Amino acid sequence: MSDTPNDDAATQARLLAEALPFMQRYEHKTVVVKYGGHAMGNAALGKAFAQDIALLKQSGVNPIVVHGGGPQIAAMLSKMGIESRFEGGLRVTDAKTVEIVEMVLAGSINKEIVALINAEGEWAIGLCGKDGNMVYAEKAHKTVTDPDSNIERVLDLGFVGEPVEVDRTLLDLLAKSEMIPVLAPVAPGRDGHTYNINADTFAGAIAGAVEASRLLFLTDVPGVLDKNGKLIDELTVTEARALIADGTISGGMIPKVETCIEAIERGVKGVVILNGKTAHAVLLELFTAHGAGTLLVP
């Protein structure tokens, strides 16, 4: 810590001078930030996240937040005596579960994040795929391959959806109106059902539709870890596929890395998985020379 206010001012000026070229690089660019349920650690981290999003907006960047809430859904389901079950990192979602998923994601969590960003002097607006016909989903058809036997199995995940149509009209209007969209990963199907979409998958679909310059995934680990638990700084698409196949990447990391692969293949540059439990992870990633986490590369 500095001894005098002048030292503080000097440090701040130096930090700002260092950040300025990065800020200019992202001016008028869209950055999609996926805020995972596990990264929503505590009030201080939540405030630091909201400050980062507000500062991006104030720096001329166009941020879009997509949030998850897996642990929060699990807590609500457990209160109601319903057990959470996952297959291939996705929640098996029956009719009762999808009601609770929508209530938690598009309700309480969404509004909590909106309120945090607004408390930093910005205009955040909370939406889900249903609003403004933004996203339509179809029932997900997933398979998993057993790493030991190599046998492929088709999963029936109930009301789990894949985004199949994304309309950016509302997002463009919000960007022009200086509003920050905060999106919950729930969307309707053309069949009239409501679908629960993995938040990573949803973020990838949004990033693709708006041609985002950066797609950041904030989670509760430093990035993708190897077999020995060591952080992998840079991961190619081929290496990532091999780590999924041999079981090194498992659970909730699977949809995250699969989304990264799809985003890279669609030409999105700068897809990063990083630790949301580090305060100001977003600013440190975008506005300093020291990138953190795992960078996915072609």
Ligand SMILES: Nc1ncnc2c1ncn2[C@@H]1O[C@H](COP(=O)(O)OP(=O)(O)O)[C@@H](O)[C@H]1O
């Ligand atoms: N190879 C791996 N590297 C890092 N995390 C992994 C790996 N394989 C599985 N995971 C798990 O993935 C989790 C992150 O995914 P998830 O729980 O869905 O988080 P979020 O709520 O941020 O989307 C980590 O906490 C970790 O338990």
Ligand SMILES: CC(=O)N[C@@H](CCC(=O)OP(=O)(O)O)C(=O)O
């Ligand atoms: C289909 C599916 O698994 N949907 C997720 C949606 C929330 C989510 O993805 O939250 P995190 O980012 O915190 O993991 C779920 O029900 O948990």
